Amino acid sequence: MSKNLSKRNQDYSKWYNELVVKADLAENSAVRGCMVIKPYGFAIWEKIQSQLDLMFKETGHQNAYFPLFVPKSLFEAEEKNAEGFAKECAIVTHYRLKNDNTNKNKLIVDPDSKLEEELIVRPTSEAIIWNTYKKWIQSYRDLPIKINQWANVVRWEMRTRLFLRTSEFLWQEGHTAHESKDEAIDEARLINNLYANFIENYMAIPIIQGLKSESERFAGAVETFCVEALMQDGKALQAGTSHFLGQNFAKAFDVRFANKKGNLEHVWATSWGVSTRLMGALIMTHGDDNGLVLPPNLAPIQVVIVPIYKSRSELELINKVVNKISEGLKVKEISLKYDDRENFKPGYKFNEYELKGIPIRIVIGPKDIENNTVEISRRDTLIKSTVSNDDKLFSKIEEILNDMQLALFKKAKSFRDNLITEVDDYGSFKKILKTKGGFISAHWDGSLKTEEKIKNETKATIRCIPIDKISDKGKCIISGKPSSQRVLFAISY
Amino acid sequence: MSKNLSKRNQDYSKWYNELVVKADLAENSAVRGCMVIKPYGFAIWEKIQSQLDLMFKETGHQNAYFPLFVPKSLFEAEEKNAEGFAKECAIVTHYRLKNDNTNKNKLIVDPDSKLEEELIVRPTSEAIIWNTYKKWIQSYRDLPIKINQWANVVRWEMRTRLFLRTSEFLWQEGHTAHESKDEAIDEARLINNLYANFIENYMAIPIIQGLKSESERFAGAVETFCVEALMQDGKALQAGTSHFLGQNFAKAFDVRFANKKGNLEHVWATSWGVSTRLMGALIMTHGDDNGLVLPPNLAPIQVVIVPIYKSRSELELINKVVNKISEGLKVKEISLKYDDRENFKPGYKFNEYELKGIPIRIVIGPKDIENNTVEISRRDTLIKSTVSNDDKLFSKIEEILNDMQLALFKKAKSFRDNLITEVDDYGSFKKILKTKGGFISAHWDGSLKTEEKIKNETKATIRCIPIDKISDKGKCIISGKPSSQRVLFAISY
Secondary structure (H helix, E strand, O other): OOOOOOOOOOOHHHHHHHHHHHOOOEEEOOOOOOEEEOHHHHHHHHHHHHHHHHHHHHOOOEEOEOOOEEEHHHHHHOHHHHHHHOOEEEEEEEEEEEEOOOOOOOEEEOHHHEEEEEEEEOOOOHHHHHHHHHHHOOEHHHOOEEEEEEEEEEOOOOOOEOOOEOOEEEEEEEEEEEOOHHHHHHHHHHHHHHHHHHHHHOOOOOOEEEEOOHHHOOOOOOEEEEEEEEOOOOOEEEEEEEEEEEOHHHHHOOOEEEOOOOOEEEOEEEEEEEEOHHHHHHHHHHOEOOEOOOOHHHOOOOEEEEEOOOOHHHHHHHHHHHHHHHHHHHHOOOOEEEOOOOOOOHHHHHHHHHHOOOOEEEEEOHHHHHHOEEEEEEOOOOOEEEEEOOOOHHHHHHHHHHHHHHHHHHHHHHHHHHOEEEOOOHHHHHHHHHHOOOEEEEEOOOOHHHHHHHHHHHOOEEEEEEOOOOOOOEEOOOOOOEEOOEEEEEOEO | OOOOOOOOOOOHHHHHHHHHHHOOOEEEOOOOOOEEEOHHHHHHHHHHHHHHHHHHHHOOOEEOEOOOEEEHHHHHHOHHHHHHHOOEEEEEEEEEEEEEOOEEEEEEEOHHHEEEEEEEEOOOOHHHHHHHHHHHOOEHHHOOEEEEEEEEEEOOOOOOEOOOEOOEEEEEEEEEEEOOHHHHHHHHHHHHHHHHHHHHHOOOOOOEEEEOOHHHOOOOOOEEEEEEEEOOOOOEEEEEEEEEEEOHHHHHOOOEEEOOOOOEEEOEEEEEEEEOHHHHHHHHHHOEOOEOOOOHHHOOOOEEEEEOOOOHHHHHHHHHHHHHHHHHHHHOOOOEEEOOOOOOOHHHHHHHHHHOOOOEEEEEOHHHHHHOEEEEEEOOOOOEEEEEOOOOHHHHHHHHHHHHHHHHHHHHHHHHHHOEEEOOOHHHHHHHHHHOOOEEEEEOOOOHHHHHHHHHHHOOEEEEEEOOOOOOOEEOOOOOOEEOOEEEEEOEO
16 A cells, blocks of 8 residues: 655645545545544544543443424523524424436425424434423423434535535534533533543543633533643644523523522533544544554554464464464453455555554564564554564553554654744734744733634634633733733634 | 333333333434434443444454545446335435524525535435446455445435334445456345344344345445344344345446456445344344333343432442452443432332333342342342352353343244244235234235235235245245245345
């Protein structure tokens, strides 16, 4: 397999688009804006899913499933949410096709099957879920409700990119209901921490936790917590959001509960989600000019073995060694693929697994059999070493995987940290944005006006108001008004 | 929790509808025909999913994800498939809503957003997947492709029932591509066996494997393998199907591969699926007048402990015992729920867990503490026994769970076997159908005409042509023509 991959420093965007397809992660489909997630890409997504699912369950959440469609009238109930989402979405208006009398092999929409009320394919499920929670909640005894669903959602996008922005995407959406404001805020924070923990420790992507400014908030939220990452081209990527919804949806759907004193109150809510967009973040954070680089914690295949041989008898000797290694790795729960395909040459296989980002490649040839060694090569550094094939091999491999997991995070963090620049005037802001990119840490007066001016003039937006704020008084770079904290600006995906 | 559940022998249908809701499995939503699967119901579905997923992977299948929408033109490609499915489905015609100028708070479909080509919400994915496989398959080296997807599908149904027939449902659909006819048929058979194995050994539902008659076949299939179950009201339920599609889809989408000799051939295909309908089969096979009865292998909670106490000090003693039991069960990977809620009385809890079909209930009261015992009650037999709380308790519980798993299957099989009646004339056929129901094993001349006559006159259809056929020559009960095998008729869900 020849790589023919564009270089990141020549055309990062092209590199990304090529890599997604060449590494067999995903491709465009016959439906505009909708992707096919191929088996290898989906296996990574399954790793992401199963770990997150475990973390949700460990924190007391349960999965459930709500309908794909939202009746238009429910959509209208929460005004801001409708405003934010209703514009671009897939709308079901009919429920039957019929044969076209003028052209026998064609089908046409049966005009008699027009729905009385149009159905929206969910762009998010607050409306349908809160309309359901209304039936479930009468008393404080029914609270809290902490539900998550894994689902597909559709937002009609004009310009799409695989994983990063597609009309249909897969995600999880949590929707919780609480007795009190504090409990709901705690939940939104807990989930934002959970996301941060997962993204840093499993995806090896350093993130900054923060709050969104009002204009970047989820439509219908009182406060949006977020985790923000930085890609290798200096553009920011929103990796996940957790919303404190206040009583907005409870009021829109009239969901009230009898508190311990017997008085009726509106319920407090949160919602939160991450999506297949995380796949884009994973690819862009760690990938290099040779292809994908996967953190061992999320690699569907952690070790691949490629045999090098000329004769059948050589192969048989290698097979015996591989059997032993396979058993040792199974004990350590390290996943292995043995690629003994005969139709493909070793060089082809090397390229394929570099493209696919398999953390460790082991090559075994006749000389290794003679010397009782194997050649280990590590995907992130591409460093090869010949090691003894003894009982210590398995701990050695485990060690490399652990080390690689940490090294990837460290490398990405150092890269990211170098791309956070403090500026104190608008001139420097514009200059840094143009020359260096990344996050720009600057004082802001808190006004929408300033935010919009900067956005219109530079395309940079406030990615987040960091939570780990160091009190750092200063003056807004535009208005000169006092500010108590720097916020992070960036051009974003 | 009071049960207030209808009796099965009075109104089986009402019993089912009430049980699904009262056991917190699912409920109807604001969208006609679409259900909400509640956390407890979804936890059972997750158990079904994870076991099947494991079995698919063990037999060399990989998961992937294909778009929710199918462009109308792709739908038209395989004529029979289009005919079979295209009639009743959800059709997306527009992609934007806008504010209604005549009513500020309302949204209307923007007429300017009409799609050039309508999109069908997938009722099944053969069309979109074969349009994709076309790009993936050039040579025999690219075969076989063995892919499964877990997805939601929509078939517009006029009369719906929770789990059994809903407009949107969840399912898995496998789609495989092969070099040869034999390999494809083997795959369709392998999956039908896999379904039979899963349904009998995990769901404890006895099934009959067979082939569908032409009129009951999947639209576009050459042969449909199926697994058929029988419910307590004597009606049959199709639990899963596996289709040998021949070259129909390969021809419709022009998917050809170069074989080893370099000649181009059309690819051979299969598709197969089971859905949330299995939940209906599970409920109807094992449920009793007290509620759900879950086979231990699929129970999200296998053991529930309810404490009985009057004072805080009594509860504390019970808590200590529960901690020890909890540890012992964890070692054996038996799932436990300890229900120490203070707001609910033991009787209420007993009813709740009977309704929810938890296999084993353990009650611990002050007397048990005194005597170092616990009271175990088994959901299928409702038999209670007081046993010593020592190290043997855990094996005892494990034993009961294993025994219950087998007992449920045995009971259901004996019930089903009693409801298979051989008849040799149409008079007896009609009489048995009316008085006893169940499967009627009869000779059939193989003609559509006979099948339709029986269906029109009795509503019974051929559920399957059993695979474990004992050569048993006879005469068709309608035409008197020779027949080499009995087939199974039934009224079905």
